[in-house]
Amino acid sequence: SQTIHQWPATLVQPVGSPLSLECTVEGTSNPNLYWYRQAAGRGLQLLFYSVGIGQISSEVPQNLSASRPQDRQFILSSKKLLLSDSGFYLCAWSLGPQETQYFGPGTRLLVL
Amino acid sequence: QKEVEQNSGPLSVPEGAIASLNCTYSDRVSQSFFWYRQYSGKSPELIMSIYSNGDKEDGRFTAQLNKASQYVSLLIRDSQPSDSATYLCAVNRGAAGNKLTFGGGTRVLVKP
Numbered sequence: 001s002q003t004i005h006q007w008p009a010t011l012v013q014p015v016g017s018p019l020s021l022e023c024t025v026e027g028t029s030n031p032n033l034y035w036y037r038q039a040a041g042r043g044l045q046l047l048f049y050s051v052g053i054g055q056i057s058s059e060v061p062q063n064l065s066a067s068r069p070q071d072r073q074f075i076l077s078s079k080k081l082l083l084s085d086s087g088f089y090l091c092a093w094s095l096g097p098q099e100t101q102y103f104g105p106g107t108r109l110l111v112l
Numbered sequence: 113q114k115e116v117e118q119n120s121g122p123l124s125v126p127e128g129a130i131a132s133l134n135c136t137y138s139d140r141v142s143q144s145f146f147w148y149r150q151y152s153g154k155s156p157e158l159i160m161s162i163y164s165n166g167d168k169e170d171g172r173f174t175a176q177l178n179k180a181s182q183y184v185s186l187l188i189r190d191s192q193p194s195d196s197a198t199y200l201c202a203v204n205r206g207a208a209g210n211k212l213t214f215g216g217g218t219r220v221l222v223k224p
Contacts, residue, residue: 034212044156044200044214059211090155098144098204101212103155 002027006091006104013111019064019078021107023091026072031093033074034101035066038088050074051097086111115139116203118215126223131188133218135201138182144204145177145184150217151197159186159199191222 003026013019025031035047046059048066056066063082067075074091088108092101116137125131133147144163148156162168162175162184174187184203188195198217205211 043216046211046213049211100146100158100161101202102158103148106155108153 002093002102004091004093004102004104006089006107008107009105010108011110013081013109015083015111016080019076019081019085019109021076021089021091021109023074023076023104024072025074025093028072028093028095030071032096032099032101033068034092034094035074035076036090036092036103038090040087044090048076081111083111085109114215115205115213116201116215118199118201118218120216121219122221123218124221124223125191127191127193129191131191131195131220131222133186133188133199133201133220134183135185135203135215136183137201137203137213139203139205140179140182142179142182142203142205145175146202146204146212147173147175147184147186148200148202149195149197150200156200188220191220193222193224196220196222 005024032051034049036044038044050056050068063078065077088106090106091104094101118135146161147159149159150156160175162177165177168175172189176185198219200217201215202212
């Protein structure tokens with residue numbers, strides 16, 4: 001069966017510091033991968049998605065970036081965090097574009 | 113008009129009653145529809161997917177899709193206190209391929 005991991009689970013970072021969040025999927029090959037952010041009391045906002053290694057589509061222009069160095073690894077990064085980057089970051093995977101997306105446990109980020 | 117709209121609630125239902133949640137979407141070419149449940153502080157988990165007009169039942173849950181009227185609903189029969197959560201409606205817009213657009217969620221409270 002497929003499993004999805006995210007780390008760290010929680011993170012407190014100062015404004016202006018860098019960020020690296022990692023997501024890995026087990027039990028499947030060539031998944032579609034997604035990064036979402038959920039601000040407090042808000043809905044899910046799609047940030048990036050990837051259909052393959054090195055292929056990244058950005059949905060929202062901001063100070064975040066994503067990379068997919070390996071088939072089942074998806075990384076979310078920032079060079080300088082802003083207060084507004086605080087939120088719950090969720091990684092998800094699916095078998096294809098119309099298929100169900102399955103979410104990882106999430107990373108709660110607080111920028112101070 | 114939001115792409116996917118849900119009543120934010122809270123929807124308060126007594127234990128054992130039926131909870132009825134509604135979701136409307138704006139894009140007529142949408143092809144895939146999903147209901148997720150999200151407990152406070154946790155990541156969304158899939159309840160049900162539906163692709164064709166009509167009803168789809170899974171245990172105590174029934175999803176209903178009406179593409180002509182552009183709405184999808186979720187019924188929870190015999191509601192339990194453990195059903196208290198936020199329910200997210202998600203729509204995959206066929207023209208946009210990989211993108212899942214989420215509603216803001218409906219908070220459900222089941223009172224013993």
